[in-house]
Each structure stands twice: as C-alpha cells, then as structure tokens.
Amino acid sequence: MILVIIIGMRGISMLQKRLESGWGIIVPGLLVTLLALSDLTFAQWRIVVVVALLATSLMLFHKRLRHFLLLPSCIAFASVLMLIVMNLKG
Numbered sequence: 001m002i003l004v005i006i007i008g009m010r011g012i013s014m015l016q017k018r019l020e021s022g023w024g025i026i027v028p029g030l031l032v033t034l035l036a037l038s039d040l041t042f043a044q045w046r047i048v049v050v051v052a053l054l055a056t057s058l059m060l061f062h063k064r065l066r067h068f069l070l071l072p073s074c075i076a077f078a079s080v081l082m083l084i085v086m087n088l089k090g
Contacts (some may be wrong), residue, residue, distance in 0.1 A: 011053050024070030032078035052076035 035048065055072035059065040 007060060007087070023070070025074055028071055028074035028078060032082065035079075036082055042083065042086055045079055045086065049076050049079045052079060 040048070052072040054073040056069060056076065059069050059072060
C-alpha cells in the first residue's frame with residue numbers, strides 16, 4: 001500500500017526504477033541456472049566465484065559500470081550457494 005502511495009506521488013518513473021533493479025537479480029539467476037545445468041565441477045565453480053568477485057571489485061571503481069554492480073555480485077552469491085549444495089550432496 002505504501003508503494004502505491006509513493007508511486008502515485010512521484011509518478012511512473014519510480015515504478016520503472018523499481019523494475020529495473022529486478023534485472024540485477026533475474027539475469028544472474030538465469031546465468032547461474034544455465035551453469036548449473038552444464039554440470040560444472042567443484043573447482044570450476046570456485047573459478048566462477050573468483051571471477052565474479054574480481055569483476056565486482058573492478059566494476060566498483062569504474063564510473064559507468066558501477067551501475068551494474070549487482071550483476072557479478074549476484075552471480076558470485078548464487079555460485080556460492082551452488083557450491084554449498086554440491087558440498088552437501090557429495
């Protein structure tokens with residue numbers, strides 16, 4: 001209800017910004033799901049996590065890429081979750 005009131009006061013641009021931030025979670029989630037279906041080994045998942053964390057730290061200092069910082073950090077988080085599942089399973 002509060003979100004509806006805020007959108008009414010600020011206009012449709014706030015709703016658009018709210019929906020744009022969802023892409024930062026949907027795109028990496030789909031990418032990690034595709035990687036999970038490709039049946040990567042434990043060592044390969046660790047490489048994915050390291051690359052995503054390095055990309056996050058590099059994007060933090062870049063002026064334009066800073067806006068897309070959630071993409072690699074979400075990939076790193078979802079990859080760590082996959083590593084935990086793989087460790088519990090095997």
